[in-house]
Amino acid sequence: MTGVAVVGAAETTELGKIPGMSQQMLHADAALNAMADAGITAKQIDGIATAGQRPTDLAFYLGITPEWVDGTSVGGCSFMLHVRHAVAALQSGLCKTVLITHGESGRSRVGASGFAPEPSSLAGQFEAPFGTFGPPSTFTLPVLRYMKDYGMSHEQLAMVAVVQREWAGLNPRASMRDPISVQDVLDSRMIAYPFHLLECCLVTDGGGALILTTDERISDFAGKPVHIWGTGESVETPMVTQMEDLTSSKAFSIAGPRAMKEAGVAHSDVDHLMIYDAFAHLPLYGLEDLGFVGRGEAPDFIWERNTAPGGSLPLNTNGGGLSYMHSGMYGMYALQESVRQMRGVAPAQVEGAEVSVCLGVGGMFGASGCIVFGNQPKT
């Protein structure tokens, strides 16, 4: 139990292709929507956290005078870490109301920041010269090891994308909604063997924002509160080729169990799960590193439709980075979907869901943050 709740949550007004907004304005659009949801203005916010843009930029732009600032930037799960840090700050009284923002012009690239590693960095010296050229040819590197060690088929990897498209079909805001088959995935263009186009995330524009406060103050806000039960974080490596174990993320296996332990939830208590899916193998690693299934069991678990609509463990119910949207730092959208599920307002609502686990990745298996949400205060 953390005694902290989300009292405002929103995405940008539009998602997908937003050429009329810079990266900074996407942050601000989401922040204004979250303030409206919480029934407050910038004047009530005294803590700010963001990544992809400096907190200074956003505080100034939005007219916030913060007494607590967090610019932790470890990739797409930075927002999970912001939530964790905000919980600690709110618990200890460093501030009263925290705004966490994300915005990214991933597709239109309006006022966007670059990707290439510095030539003197570790990744710049010891990966980039061999042709790692963006996430599709880098994040994908460990999966053949997983496939050989655990006997996973190409069809099973493709099934991850098929199931998520089923969820996206239930979500009017999802970018890709038409049903696809395993064969469609395998017939789509090869991007970086063994990954086909439909096993790689979308590239879209968008943003999202969260407002957090302590349980005692939730009645001051209009938004339906969602309670934060547990949090975890870790980092492993800036180079995917240096993962300790190519079939498991060390950061996942620290952040996830730590958050679930703090929340006091067993796997059987979890009604809804989000695992950041920049590529089709991430949910497989996440399911195993969180301990929902044993080593090597995730491909069968997904193949047998346990994570599909109607299955025992609904996973990535917005359609995920593969079908909903992916601006680059997707973690914020995973958090938004967990909040919607706990509020009972998700387009593909899981009936009676009371506990949601949200696992993020940063960089390429470089970092992780995990948040456990409950629709009630933890007793």
Place this chain on the structure above:
Amino acid sequence: MSSPKRPLPAPTPETQHFWEGCRAGELRLQRCGDCEHVYYPPRPFCPKCSSREVNIFAASGRGTLASYVINERPHPAFGEPHSIAIVQLEEGPKMASNVVGCPQTPEALQLDMSLQVTFEAVSEDITLPLFTPVEVSS
């Protein structure tokens, strides 16, 4: 108009010996003088026990193919689809590289196949460590 250039490393004081080694045809790794841990990428201390007592040595250059992708949308400098590999070195560390000297196909690139380092000068200053399949003699 010059052709697009492969991204090249900018060596730092801590990695200079590695890139000099490649130019001299040696794959240089580091071993901790206190705990014997062999590690990569280079740094002047042991990531396992924090000791600064580390020694540079020439590795065997032998390894196996731990994992890879075949990049179908390569950097312009590469032109054609090519492998990006994670090589499991005999001495323990893993390293990113390319497997060259064989077709860039799943059939030719079998996981756990034996590899041997080869060096390719890509600029006046930089030579990259690449790997080729080892012919298995029966």
